[in-house]
Amino acid sequence: MTQAQMQHLSAKAREVRINTLKSIGHLGIGHVGGALSIVEVLTYLYYDAMTVHPDTPRHPDRDRLVLSKGHAGPALYSILAMKGFFPMEWLYTLNVGGTRLPSHCDRNLTPGIDMTTGSLGQGLSAAVGIALACRMDKRKSTVYAIIGDGESQEGQVWEAAMTAPMFKLDNLIAFTDFNKMQIDGKTADIMNIEKLEAKWSAFGWHTQRINGHDFAELDKAVAAAREASGTPSMIILDTIKGKGCPAAENKVSSHNMPLSADDLEEALSALTAAEGDA
Amino acid sequence: MGKDMRDVYTETLIELAEKDDRICVLEADLMNATGTRPFSQRFPERTFDVGVSEADMVGTASGLSAEGKIPFAASFSTFASRRVFDQFFLSANYARLNVKLVGTDPGITATYNGGTHMSFEDVGMMRLIPDLTIVEPSDIVSCAALVKAVARHSGCVYLRMHRKGSQELYPADTEFTLGKGCVLRDGTDVTLIASGFVMVPEALRAAELLEKSGISAAVIDMHTIKPLDAELVVAYAKKTGAIVTCENHQTAGGLGGAVAELLAEEHPTRMGRIGSQERFGQVGTFEYLLNDYRMDAVSIAEKAENVIKRR
Numbered sequence: 001m002t003q004a005q006m007q008h009l010s011a012k013a014r015e016v017r018i019n020t021l022k023s024i025g026h027l028g029i030g031h032v033g034g035a036l037s038i039v040e041v042l043t044y045l046y047y048d049a050m051t052v053h054p055d056t057p058r059h060p061d062r063d064r065l066v067l068s069k070g071h072a073g074p075a076l077y078s079i080l081a082m083k084g085f086f087p088m089e090w091l092y093t094l095n096v097g098g099t100r101l102p103s104h105c106d107r108n109l110t111p112g113i114d115m116t117t118g119s120l121g122q123g124l125s126a127a128v129g130i131a132l133a134c135r136m137d138k139r140k141s142t143v144y145a146i147i148g149d150g151e152s153q154e155g156q157v158w159e160a161a162m163t164a165p166m167f168k169l170d171n172l173i174a175f176t177d178f179n180k181m182q183i184d185g186k187t188a189d190i191m192n193i194e195k196l197e198a199k200w201s202a203f204g205w206h207t208q209r210i211n212g213h214d215f216a217e218l219d220k221a222v223a224a225a226r227e228a229s230g231t232p233s234m235i236i237l238d239t240i241k242g243k244g245c246p247a248a249e250n251k252v253s254s255h256n257m258p259l260s261a262d263d264l265e266e267a268l269s270a271l272t273a274a275e276g277d278a
Numbered sequence: 279m280g281k282d283m284r285d286v287y288t289e290t291l292i293e294l295a296e297k298d299d300r301i302c303v304l305e306a307d308l309m310n311a312t313g314t315r316p317f318s319q320r321f322p323e324r325t326f327d328v329g330v331s332e333a334d335m336v337g338t339a340s341g342l343s344a345e346g347k348i349p350f351a352a353s354f355s356t357f358a359s360r361r362v363f364d365q366f367f368l369s370a371n372y373a374r375l376n377v378k379l380v381g382t383d384p385g386i387t388a389t390y391n392g393g394t395h396m397s398f399e400d401v402g403m404m405r406l407i408p409d410l411t412i413v414e415p416s417d418i419v420s421c422a423a424l425v426k427a428v429a430r431h432s433g434c435v436y437l438r439m440h441r442k443g444s445q446e447l448y449p450a451d452t453e454f455t456l457g458k459g460c461v462l463r464d465g466t467d468v469t470l471i472a473s474g475f476v477m478v479p480e481a482l483r484a485a486e487l488l489e490k491s492g493i494s495a496a497v498i499d500m501h502t503i504k505p506l507d508a509e510l511v512v513a514y515a516k517k518t519g520a521i522v523t524c525e526n527h528q529t530a531g532g533l534g535g536a537v538a539e540l541l542a543e544e545h546p547t548r549m550g551r552i553g554s555q556e557r558f559g560q561v562g563t564f565e566y567l568l569n570d571y572r573m574d575a576v577s578i579a580e581k582a583e584n585v586i587k588r589r
């Protein structure tokens with residue numbers, strides 16, 4: 001990945017953070033932490049890795065994404081709006097009665113959303129089904145899925161973890177957003193999910209662990225995942241919950257938090273200052 | 279405003295646990311939501327937060343119960359019903375154990391969490407489990423009393439519990455009995471049978487609206503949906519000749535279904551049902567949802583007038 005590409009992605013990621021925070025800030029409350037920890041992976045997918053068609057969101061040859069930690073919807077909505085799937089103004093309708101942008105991802109309401117999620121633990125199985133269907137239909141599509149670290153405590157995740165290698169789904173690339181936090185506390189204190197790499201490897205997945213905020217590492221890892229043949233891939237992302245928003249960053253309380261005008265202002269100026277540095 | 283419902287729930291559990299070392303609490307990464315952190319601080323050795331794994335939580339609660347403990351296990355009502363139904367059905371109920379399953383944020387109170395989190399079917403599912411007791415307190419006074427009754431009751435219970443906000447519909451020290459509804463207001467023309475924190479006050483407001491139109495409406499707080507207080511329902515069906523059920527749930531399968539089934543066999547009576555009509559949940563503010571699902575006092579009053587006219 002060239003320096004220019006990296007800079008382009010960093011600029012996009014900043015824009016995604018700003019739009020996500022404005023959207024949640026407009027409503028006044030939302031899942032800030034888990035939305036901000038996946039900004040880089042989403043940015044990398046939608047501005048580099050994935051083939052998508054904003055004018056024909058259900059284009060059969062598109063790549064798919066299942067955002068299994070569906071409460072992070074607002075981050076994905078920001079990107080979809082920036083990509084032109086729907087008008088930017090929609091971002092200010094988050095959770096308003098009758099909205100097309102509900103807190104948790106809904107495939108029937110929002111153009112560009114491939115699967116309905118929000119009940120944790122279900123998305124990876126759905127991604128397995130989508131990957132199986134793509135293979136039946138002989139599509140070149142890659143199916144991506146993003147699960148949470150707290151979400152990884154659901155038993156169904158590990159059922160899907162057995163299914164995907166069994167069916168040799170090498171068109172499936174999953175990410176774990178390992179931000180080390182869930183609602184009640186730190187993941188290590190509530191229900192430890194380590195050793196996570198060893199677990200996924202033992203289940204038969206091509207497994208990597210990287211800094212989830214680093215585009216060069218994302219690029220390398222996704223390339224390696226694509227190379228892996230005959231097995232699905234898990235890329236564990238070490239991330240920081242609430243990254244880029246001082247009121248939220250690295251705080252358990254950022255999970256579903258009120259975002260005041262002051263918090264928003266502070267975050268926007270921090271993000272703008274970071275832009276100057278880059 | 280007084281204490282939140284969840285504070286009352288937790289304080290009551292602490293009070294019970296001080297005297298009974300069998301009481302324990304299980305959570306699935308929603309301890310902050312259920313509000314049981316003070317319990318965990320007082321009784322760390324009797325609190326088990328299993329992370330985001332509700333089915334495991336209910337299985338674990340069943341095992342605790344098999345050894346004589348009295349577990350109170352909680353999650354959002356969607357997950358405490360749909361997600362764990364088989365575990366609760368078999369490991370807890372069919373095994374004839376003593377598990378108290380608590381479902382919070384019922385129906386439209388899920389507001390911004392939206393359709394994935396909006397339980398309009400939990401009571402209907404739970405009603406299908408033989409011998410299960412289903413309780414939904416309407417205020418902090420009944421909450422404290424009913425949580426104690428639930429703990430005393432030998433057998434599984436589904437406690438549908440509103441958590442945020444406070445209201446007092448009863449004088450302190452009112453006595454409550456599982457399976458016995460409370461007449462909050464007497465009347466002669468129609469009976470509004472309601473359950474829970476949202477619908478009981480809505481029914482009371484509807485009764486006031488009806489009074490202005492010269493209609494005398496009785497209001498019953500049916501805090502125990504199963505076993506249903508058949509005697510009271512039939513008595514008021516005879517007395518008023520018209521019934522409207524009010525629930526923060528689908529009109530099928532829950533309180534409305536229970537009352538309709540009973541009356542069809544015991545005393546056929548004109549009836550209307552307020553609740554979500556064959557619809558899924560969605561995001562929105564509480565007021566938006568209350569109006570959109572026509573669960574508000576005006577809709578209840580209109581329904582009551584229509585039911586009366588059908589005579």
Ligand SMILES: Cc1ncc(C[n+]2csc(CCOP(=O)(O)OP(=O)(O)O)c2C)c(N)n1
Nearest residue numbers: 034118119120148149150151181182183307
């Ligand atoms: C089945 C289910 N149980 C509980 C919840 C409530 N809930 C929403 S997010 C969350 C914590 C998730 O933690 P994690 O996966 O680490 O999310 P992140 O840190 O990425 O926000 C919980 C318990 C849910 N949405 N689904």
Ligand SMILES: [Mg+2]
Nearest residue numbers: 149150181182
């Ligand atoms: Mg997390």
